[in-house]
Amino acid sequence: MSILVLNGPNLSRLGKREPEVYGSRTLDDINRELAEAFPDILFEFFQSEDEGALLEKLFHIEDKGGYGGVVLNAGALTHYSIALRDAISAITIPVVEVHLSNIYAREEFRHKSVISAVCMGVISGFGANSYHLGVRAVLALAE
Numbered sequence: 001m002s003i004l005v006l007n008g009p010n011l012s013r014l015g016k017r018e019p020e021v022y023g024s025r026t027l028d029d030i031n032r033e034l035a036e037a038f039p040d041i042l043f044e045f046f047q048s049e050d051e052g053a054l055l056e057k058l059f060h061i062e063d064k065g066g067y068g069g070v071v072l073n074a075g076a077l078t079h080y081s082i083a084l085r086d087a088i089s090a091i092t093i094p095v096v097e098v099h100l101s102n103i104y105a106r107e108e109f110r111h112k113s114v115i116s117a118v119c120m121g122v123i124s125g126f127g128a129n130s131y132h133l134g135v136r137a138v139l140a141l142a143e
Contacts, residue, residue, distance in 0.1 A: 001068040003138055004061050004093075005034065005131065007047035008054055008075035008084075014100075030128045038135055051077055055087040062091040069120075069138030070095040071131060078103070078113045088118045094141045098134040099124040 007027060010017060015026035025033075031045045044067075046057050054077070061067045072095050077084050088095050097116055102125030116122050120141055123133045 001040075001139070001142060002042040002044060002066050003135060004044045004046065004057070004067055004070045005031065005135075006054060006057060006070055006072045006074075007045075008051075008073065008077045009049045010075050011047055011073060012049065025128050030131055033128065034131055034135060037132060041135065041139075051081055051083060055083060058087045058091055058093075062093055067093050068142045069093060071098055071134035071138060072096065072115075072119070073098050073100070073131075074115060078115055080114060082114060085115045085118055088115060094120045094138065096120055096134045096137045096141075097122045097124075098130040100127050100130055101125060 011027055014030070015024055027047060031043070035043055048054055054074070058070070061070070070093055074081065074084055074097070078097070078099070095118070097113065097119040103113070104124070113122065121137055123130045123137065126133060
């Protein structure tokens with residue numbers, strides 16, 4: 001099975017940006033740990049600061065086929081990107097929303113996710129383990 005791990009704006013700064021909130025692991029660390037933890041999964045990792053690139057990636061994997069799901073940390077786009085919400089709605093591949101921090105224990109504006117309603121589920125607040133739980137959710141959905 002192939003799984004896309006898709007990351008939005010500012011996640012390239014993991015390990016440097018607010019480590020008290022996001023931890024000290026870099027995105028490369030998280031990606032490597034996922035590949036090691038799930039050796040039978042073919043992962044594709046993609047991160048962009050650009051909303052349009054994320055939309056194009058979702059459409060590309062839908063058209064290409066062969067993906068069992070998407071683990072998505074949309075970063076700040078979670079809270080305002082109707083375009084990303086519509087893109088998730090436009091594909092048939094299941095998407096699991098993940099967040100490193102507990103978005104409901106943070107600033108008020110982070111409590112609202114415009115993409116949650118079109119995702120299969122949401123995992124929030126478990127640090128880098130949120131990604132591992134997201135992969136497990138995709139695997140469970142595929143069964």
